[in-house]
Amino acid sequence: MNHAYFLTRMPQTLRLQIEAESVYAPWLKQGETLERIFANPAIMETVYNQMTLRERKVLRLIVSCIGCEPFDAARLEKLAQPVMSGADAKVGFLLLLRKGICYTFRKSWGEHVYVMSPDALALWQPILLEETAASGGETAAELTVTGGAGLARELFYTLVFIRDHPIRLTKSGALHKRQLQKLVELSSLQDEWFTGTGIKYAYADTYPYSIAVILEFLTRLGLLDKQGEEMPLKDSAVSGWLSLSEEEQTAVLYRIWQPVAFPGAVWLQHAALWLERRQEGQWIQAAELLQWLFAHQLVQSDAAEEDGAAVIDMLERQWLFPLIAFGWLEKGETATGKVCYRWRIRPGKDGFSSDEVDAGGGRWYVQPDFEVLVPSDVTLAARWELSYFADHIKSDHVSIYKLSKEGVQRGLESGRSLEEMAGLLADHAHYGLPDNVQLTLEQWAKPFGRLQFEQAVLLRCRDQEAADTVRKLTAAADCLAEELGERVWIVRPDQINRLTGLLDKAGWMPGKLAISSGNPAAASHSSEAEEEGGKENIRSGKAPEEPWRPEPGDKGFIYARHAIGYFEMEQRLPNVAELYPDLNGIPTGWMKDYRTYHASTRREMVEKAMEWKAALQVRHNGKDRLIAPRKLQETRGTWSMTGLDQAELQEVCWLADDVQEMKIILPGINDKY
Known part of the structure; x- marks a missing residue:
């Protein structure tokens, strides 16, 4: 936030x-x-x-x-x-x-x-908190711990899986065990990276940390749509998300993660923010961070070696390990055994800054053996469309996809034509589409659609009299798509309500539509039309007219550490005078006249200053002092005042007769003394 x-x-x-x-x-x-x-x-x-x-x-x-x-x-x-x-x-x-x-x-x-x-x-x-002098010394280190290809890629493969295997929930709202296991196998995130963060979430006894983290990002980005016991993808949001470069996606993901797992201890917060300001690609020694923390007394320690090790261990467990898991940070060790870190992708002023800017011009290689080699600079939008009909085999610096007959059928069933799939392969290929691949794709696609299963709405008449009535209703002809026999017609899905009305007026009672699973053709028609624009941008490789910008939601899958997001923000702020109740109920001279008062009056002034937690200007031994009274007590027939000398920052204790002139000083009201 x-x-x-x-x-x-x-x-x-x-x-x-x-x-x-x-x-x-x-x-x-x-x-x-x-x-x-x-x-x-x-x-x-x-x-x-x-x-x-x-x-x-x-x-x-x-x-x-x-x-x-x-x-x-x-x-x-x-x-x-x-x-x-x-x-x-x-x-x-x-x-x-x-x-x-x-x-x-x-x-x-x-x-x-x-x-x-x-x-x-x-x-x-x-x-x-100004910078301290760099400790200098070794700048070279050997990489010891690194993460995967990056969180943006991790989410991409999860989205592909959910698209092809829509999430179905149990009656309790949890993922089914088989689907949960598939998601765990798909993820490269390791649970041990997150055990020190202290994050809490629903179904913690069932979901490992890796799944909770993935669901947190998908939920915050608004990429999932809860529909009863199903949780399909929101196609329009996914299209917008994939229109961003990986650099832009990573910036958004960091802004989501920071409030989720940002440490509570202030020194850990400063350590995390100090690291954010370091340069990308350069090794940062942990000793330099410790020197800065100790210099500003953010960590109280004698700077002993074991204390420093404990500090770094806590920082790693609570904050750094997840960043390594996401592929943003790496850990190394110098030749002399000193711990250090470096940013693979560094959080900058407006998100993440990186020397490798995704220009969106990456191309893949289509091999004669039907493998598609996809370098890291190919956009996720292009990969998303490729994954509709090509099977992902593995990922490293280069991802490998495989074309198959089953994959082409999957692409055709998703609404892509052979021309669209071959065009996508050719448009993004360095050396075009090999002839044998083009020919084989055509052969694989040729039988598709010549036979097809369809669901239809039938109007079935129990007797010939009813069937004759339907034939005589000329207005009903536009509602019927095809006659299947003497007493059966296929009804156009978008004309069911109109036909029902016509039959009612004719004196017939067709009743409610009797189908067990709804009409997918009718249900999907509007949603396809609604989301076709976003899908078309991905298929064509064109960017939207206006760049999509996600607006992360207030609520995610992981519980917020604080309830502040549920509180109402104050409408207005008070004036300074409102900080002093009953300000008009005291003599104005107490704040204006610096003079000797009666002992009883001085006591009243001390009590009032204590009530307001204000200060007193007093003369003690011929010297003006500014005292914040903290305690007033009876002492041998008189009274004494204990307070803070605001100039010396020392506690003083004076008897009533030790104080001569006096005046109440109210910050913001009569500051000068």
Whole structure:
């Protein structure tokens, strides 16, 4: 859930409130939007430079100690206690909320919960946590652990299987065991890569991690359509998905996976985001990452070797192993045994960046022995169409497909003609279609369609009188396709309702249509027409007029770690004055006049400051101090105040007579002292 997601959920009143912040005015006047402003590091660094000191302190606490985990006001206040007053923290945080740095949600019982988006954390990391000097040393390493061809390919082969073997569910909503086993065999994902992620999902006692992960992506992308106990593919969505390059698909898949398995510990979040900013194809030593984590005190450790090993082990299990499984990351080892990693495909600013841009111009090789050699640069859209009539044998750097009589029959039954199949092979072939292959395809296809099974709707009359009545109804002639005998006709599927009405008016009662499995011809007619446009784009190899962009859904197969997606976003944010209840109920002099008050009045001021978690300007031993009172207690006939000296960041404890002049300081109201 990134900035764009939260902004789509944001009430218009709140958006207008954020847009009214003066800090954004220069860019909004230039036609920028909040979406683009929040994604621009240069703009947000300028915004940071214009923040107040208390805003910066609170922002640093959130970035360093919370990250993008949901939190409440009590947690933030506890984190802020050693460095600032509670009121300072509340005001600083409110100013951040009004700038859209974090988002406010309201639980059903009214309690507020806050969250920073992962892309915001990624943006603030280099601004607030500067880079440390590189450790240097070895840059060469030997590859030790790598994944498969890539998640995009993994999903592609799954889609082909589901297309050819539609998913059928049990009454409990689970996959049938035989089909589940086939999907497990098809997948190259290994369960051990995901055991450390802590993900939870339905049917966990039946489905291995690999299947849950695949179903998560298919569900989020909207590629499956739940229809009772069946779950067919949504052809239009599949067509759109296959129109994207593998690079674009991988970018979408990463944006789906990140919120599903993003670590909860803030240091793990920062480690993951730090790795995202490393260059693709270059080895990154784990020691360099540890040095950065320790330097910013994100991990509390003496940097002992065993501590570092434990940190890296946790990072691998919770975050890196799935990335390796998806083919995005690789693990290696230097000559001296140091662990390192490198991106095969690196997540960039707008998704994934790669030097290998899929231009969509890849071609395959059709061999005289009926094998089709498909290099990695052939688009998935072309592979999808090829898979209708060619059997996938294996995949490596080059995928191998095999043409067969059974495959050609399968393609013909799916609605492809011989000309379309031969044309696809020839159009994408480096050296055209061998003559023997063309001739054999024609021979295999020749018998198809000369005999054909069809389902039909019959009008059957029990006696001759009824049959004569039908013949006399001239209006009924258009509803009948063919007469099969003296008392039987084939009815046109799209004219059943009209014929029923005509027979009713004639005094006959034909009753309900009596067929056990419906009429596939009628049922499929509209769906074929609806989806033919998307299929035609794939068959012809043409890109859609407008690029398809998936909109991942809020709910997937894997359970969300947090319920924040179900909460309602707050409509508006309060003003600073609303943070201080009964502000008008105290003497204005307490906030204006810096002077000596009666002991009882000083006590009342301390109590009020504690209620508001505000600070007091006091004179102690002839020196002005800013104290955030934390405790007031009776001491030998008088009282004492314990609090935080906000300049020295030290706790002080003074008796009533130790304090001379006094004034309440309310952040955002009377900041100067």
